[in-house]
Amino acid sequence: MAIAEARAWSREEAAAAGMVLAWHAAQAPEKPAILSEAGNRTFGELNARANQLVRALRRAGLKAGDAVALLCSNRPEFVETVAACQRGGFRLTPVNWHLKGSEVGYIVDNCEAKAFVADARFPASAMEAARMSPGLVVKLAAGGEIEGFTSYDAAVEAEDGADLADPALGTQMMYTSGTTGHPKGVFRRQAAPVSPLLVKLTETAAFRDGDMALVTGPLYHAAPLALNLSFPINAGVGCVLMDKWDAEETLRLVEEYRITHTHVVPTMLHRMLQLPEATKAKYDTSSLRWILHGAAPCPAHVKEGSIVWFGPVVFEYYAATEGGGIFVDSHEWPEKKGTVGKPLPGVIVEVHDEDGKPVKPRDVGTIYFKAPEQGRFEYYKAPEKTEGAYRGDFYTMGDMGYIDEDGFLFLTGRSAEVIISGGVNIYPAEIDQEILKHPAVADAAAVGVPNEEWGEEVKLVVELNEGYRADDAMARELLDFAAANLPGYQRPRSVDFMQELPRMPSGKVLRRNIRDAYWQGEKKI
Known part of the structure; x- marks a missing residue:
């Protein structure tokens, strides 16, 4: 399908086929999609490169449903691989590049990857992982050379960049670890229904033409991948990729690119607040309309200081790779300082005691979410770990807390040792x-x-x-x-x-x- 034909699709049809970026490329091919120290891509270029990568992987023998492992820093090739898997029908597993080579190898092998795209910044880990993964049929090195790997650029540039005639919607399987043992792949046999959290994020983000997003965290992590990158770029919003986070550099980029949307962790807010007043005053951050944070409890004084500084544009969520859907905005939070929010419509949360019985408001216990009827997660090839996460129709991420009389959730600690x-x-x-x-x-x-x-x-x-x-x-x-x-x-x-x-x-x-x-x-x- 050529780009001209993609214009005939509705945006919803394109998204259902994994081709939403092709739809945006058809509307505005020269619009910036990715800006980074390692190179830039317009929507037209990103779309073409994704098509080329799908064809390169298919040429190597991959079919829809096959797995692709990705060990890569925040650079355009990471985004191209995400987009290629989304439209090629492949199951993508990004891997934490901080891990030791043997740990990378365990994940690449365990996810049954047939293709391995690795950043030349991590040659030792990539080579060790490849040695541990006999199922690989293609190994591509991005950004330089890795012994035993084929050049990513050469493989991509040998292919046609026109839109695919037969796209298939791909999936992702992120890995999360328990306090012991190996990392676990969070796997779904069926697609989960549209998340109430995604609906709320879309409503509050209110994307519009000219918006720009800032990627502050490593894209191998589930939250930056979903919330810093996929969420805005699938809406046609360009993304600036930070290679390494820095407090003042964040403010500089916000001013330079008129950043409107970003996702951070509380530590980042704290570091920015600790900058000298003269440093903070140097940068115009008035373009920011949506600062989302999660991933860890946020100290109350940090949250308060952030709202005072940036305005009522600070939003908080509580969720994990397995699921969830708790949310609070800057207007509700001051009345319930310390809360991570209320369950969104359709999200059922209970706090259970050690016997599995719901507790009274303000009594502390383990937090459980009710699983959806369709698209429930399981831990890949680890049925015993899946069973341990569920209690009937409810599952836990190992956190403890309480719900107050108004339905607001507060975290108090973790039942797991993480x-x-x-x-x-x-x-x-x-x-x-x-x-x-x-x-x-x-x-x-x-x-x-x-x-x-x-x-x-x-x-x-x-x-x-x-x-x-x-x-x-x-x-x-x-x-x-x-x-x-x-x-x-x-x-x-x-x-x-x-x-x-x-x-x-x-x-x-x-x-x-x-x-x-x-x-x-x-x-x-």
């Missing part, structure tokens, strides 16, 4: 297993402790082997060891020592008991 720092999930078991390699360590428990800027930070609590001294020198040695063996976001910021870690009769460390002591003020940080 540490959330700056909107990033950190899994303590992965930290423990590295620290336990140090000869001085008998046992270890990484826990999340309060941090005003990040929400939580990683603290390492250690039981030493006999013959080692629990002193500042040992704490520094362990922090240096962690820095050499863990990615930056997993590294502990401090170390405490215990003569003996608390354990269950089975011998398992009681991590929650350790963590609770810091949150209840019994220990100083």
